[in-house]
Amino acid sequence: MMKNYKMILAYDGGRYNGWQKQGNTDNTIQEKLEGIVSALAGCPIEVFGSGRTDAGTHAYGQVANFHMEWDGSEERLMDAINEKLPEDIGVLSLEEVPPRFHSRLSAKAKTYEYTIWNSKRPPVFERKYVFWCEKPLNVEKMQEAAKLFLGEHDFKSFCANKRMKKSTVRKIYEIHFHCTEDKITISYYGNGFLYQMIRILTGTLIEVGEGKRQPDEIPAIFAALDREKAGFTAPAKGLALKEVFYGERQEEYDTNY
């Protein structure tokens, strides 16, 4: 009998061209998974992700689903997929879900994390998962600016796709800063994110932290609806998809709980 399986995936995106398979380029995470699942099933199977992640971006909790006939247990299926996966992609959990569940269409909200290494000490072990800013950043100013990102806005100025025809309105529920001696981790919890939106939001916050911009410039950036007005695109390797939410989404706005 055809079953619908939901997986939670982790991957080190460093050597991949992102999640989504593409016409001409190769080496995407979706392709790796489809190859393995299709081989197990003996027929072509499509694996649906909750959303694309950019080339070089990581995931601690990407969600994907696929439909397959399988007589064994969920555990056996998870093991069989993990056995074939390269060591930089892993299935963390796998369970059967109702037939209508769809990783992308059913998703209510997502959390992404961006990690800035803000220290003179080099990030020897973290080097592939952080963006290294040596100069001290003013985190208070960054938090002040981040508050202005909260809520529902047209994020067109923070979208790298200039020919985007669909709505660029999104809602950010929470932005959370977690600081350690060397690291600033910013997590963004929202109902959806545009192409490179988090990297541009983060690049803008970094410029605020460096003193190149002031928090009170943010409203004008929104109003311009122009990508050129926002900050730089922070590198992909500092970004990770942390969690995808399918239940009720939280509607409170909060920075730095």
Place this chain on the structure above:
Amino acid sequence: MMKNYKMILAYDGGRYNGWQKQGNTDNTIQEKLEGIVSALAGCPIEVFGSGRTDAGTHAYGQVANFHMEWDGSEERLMDAINEKLPEDIGVLSLEEVPPRFHSRLSAKAKTYEYTIWNSKRPPVFERKYVFWCEKPLNVEKMQEAAKLFLGEHDFKSFCANKRMKKSTVRKIYEIHFHCTEDKITISYYGNGFLYQMIRILTGTLIEVGEGKRQPDEIPAIFAALDREKAGFTAPAKGLALKEVFYGERQEEYDTNY
């Protein structure tokens, strides 16, 4: 004026042939540092480490010192070295120390950490820094066995160098287990460690955790003075030199504080 500088170093040992330069092989961490420091000084300079680390073993806190004429600040020197180092080696701190300080000869004790990934979930981000044991290990039994390693012993059975002519007596002050959902980290604090000693101690503990050995077999392994009686050599990539101590060493014996 000639000054003596002490550095604390972190390195990802994955692509190196260990700390110490060797006659014929290349690509050691010591060589990388000597090349950079010698170039800055304009003459050959030797960099002394607190001890060797094996090929593939990591360090969060290796200590090394060198003598050099330098007019600038400590910070400038540290920056100059870091600028030239590859991204998998980093100087975390650098300070001038008294002329007689020697990283190895002045060292009183060291802490090494061995990390076992003990989960069915693959260690996607930690894969290069852990040894993956899928089967659940009995940590209580491992702790029981580890207690028998504490104190002063002849560790000849846990030394990979069969032609070791010097004393194989060492003292372990503390062994600490830190367990999270997926990981078992064992830290060993002692006055010195023989060639591959921690990897063999850990391999023996893993065999205890798997139920292949019992804790009460440990005294007979010590008594045999025979490498063949101890467990396997756990892989280098799970091992890291965490800290080198130069002050008073702690003489209490303790597991799992």
